[in-house]
């Protein structure tokens with residue numbers, strides 16, 4: 001598998017914010033978002049066994065398979081091996097790829113940050129919207145249809161003034177639509193990975 005990096009930190013965003021987690025960042029994405037902070041071009045080839053060996057070397061049970069777009073490479077056998085190592089598997093996906101039915105039920109938590117609609121992934125536990133004040137009515141409908149929790153995350157535009165506007169807009173949206181919860185990129189606030 002093409003892997004950008006494997007590292008140990010705290011989950012900074014969404015439902016599991018603050019949870020110690022091993023991050024397996026798989027390389028490559030089928031989207032090109034202008035706010036993307038992932039370096040797509042660098043990776044190393046690792047076997048599934050080597051990925052699991054590295055993940056198992058950390059004490060946390062929680063594993064986040066992220067990207068890039070992790071569903072381009074994620075396999076049922078990797079998830080099985082992570083389970084055999086005692087891990088809980090969360091993925092962070094853009095939702096554009098349908099999962100095989102031998103993979104989908106194995107994943108304990110699917111966080112989808114939709115970048116385009118309709119999404120193709122068949123199940124979502126958490127809809128996490130990167131927010132710049134845009135109309136998110138269609139994401140409301142997606143979360144409703146999936147019965148997913150709703151996380152609204154101010155977009156980091158690498159510009160303090162824009163970021164302050166995005167945060168203020170997210171707070172106001174949530175106050176008016178309390179089914180949503182604020183998701184901050186707390187790893188950036190804490191200055192950790």
Ligand code: SF4
Nearest residue numbers: 029031032033036068
């Ligand atoms: S979907 Fe995610 S990883 Fe892919 S380009 Fe967009 S922000 Fe980056």
